[in-house]
Amino acid sequence: MNSECDSPCACSCKLSSIGKKQVMGVTGLMLCGFLLTHMLGNFLIFKGPDAFNAYSHALISNPLIGVAEVILTLIFLSHIAMAVKLTRENKMARPIEYHSRKLSGRGATFASSTMIYTGMITFVFLIFHILGLKYGTVYTVELHGAEVRDIYRTTVEYFASPLHVAGYILAIVSLGIHVSHGFWSAFQSLGLNHPKYMPKIKMFSKCFGVVVILAYSAFPLFCFFKGGY
Numbered sequence: 001m002n003s004e005c006d007s008p009c010a011c012s013c014k015l016s017s018i019g020k021k022q023v024m025g026v027t028g029l030m031l032c033g034f035l036l037t038h039m040l041g042n043f044l045i046f047k048g049p050d051a052f053n054a055y056s057h058a059l060i061s062n063p064l065i066g067v068a069e070v071i072l073t074l075i076f077l078s079h080i081a082m083a084v085k086l087t088r089e090n091k092m093a094r095p096i097e098y099h100s101r102k103l104s105g106r107g108a109t110f111a112s113s114t115m116i117y118t119g120m121i122t123f124v125f126l127i128f129h130i131l132g133l134k135y136g137t138v139y140t141v142e143l144h145g146a147e148v149r150d151i152y153r154t155t156v157e158y159f160a161s162p163l164h165v166a167g168y169i170l171a172i173v174s175l176g177i178h179v180s181h182g183f184w185s186a187f188q189s190l191g192l193n194h195p196k197y198m199p200k201i202k203m204f205s206k207c208f209g210v211v212v213i214l215a216y217s218a219f220p221l222f223c224f225f226k227g228g229y
């Protein structure tokens with residue numbers, strides 16, 4: 001019998017750890033999909049107020065938006081919960097202070113070793129992002145004969161502050177680093193790590209991280225250099 005499964009308890013713990021990694025992988029890929037769709041929606045700000053406000057109004061007026069937000073929140077919280085549990089389990093299994101560890105040189109990267117920290121930064125950023133924009137100053141404007149929320153004005157005014165722009169971009173850089181490792185790591189956790197395709201998935205993952213940083217950073221910079229509403 002394998003020494004790692006000398007007892008039912010040990011085997012159960014191992015399976016539980018694998019299950020947590022798979023949950024984190026699936027939820028991580030779902031969140032990457034959300035990042036992509038949200039990014040495309042943000043691009044409409046470059047087309048002007050009407051396009052951006054129409055997109056925003058279509059989202060908030062959709063009767064299923066509440067359900068979608070609940071599902072997205074559950075996915076996000078599940079991802080965080082699994083990450084925290086796995087981190088604690090790893091520390092308990094190897095109770096050696098990080099500063100006393102020796103680098104093995106076998107694949108550890110800055111992105112992989114800082115996943116828990118970049119994840120925490122993203123979580124805090126998301127709270128401030130929602131408070132500042134979704135629950136920010138409410139303006140209204142007439143669009144195609146109907147009164148809708150002028151989220152374009154709220155967004156441009158929010159990013160008129162250099163502090164908001166700098167904070168947003170720093171958080172996005174952290175997020176880009178996180179997904180540059182997390183995307184391909186999700187495939188590995190799900191067992192989809194065939195040697196033939198894994199190098200391509202890793203390269204795509206790094207490119208995705210760069211795209212996230214550049215695309216999302218362009219959003220506040222556009223608002224800032226626009227010079228107010």
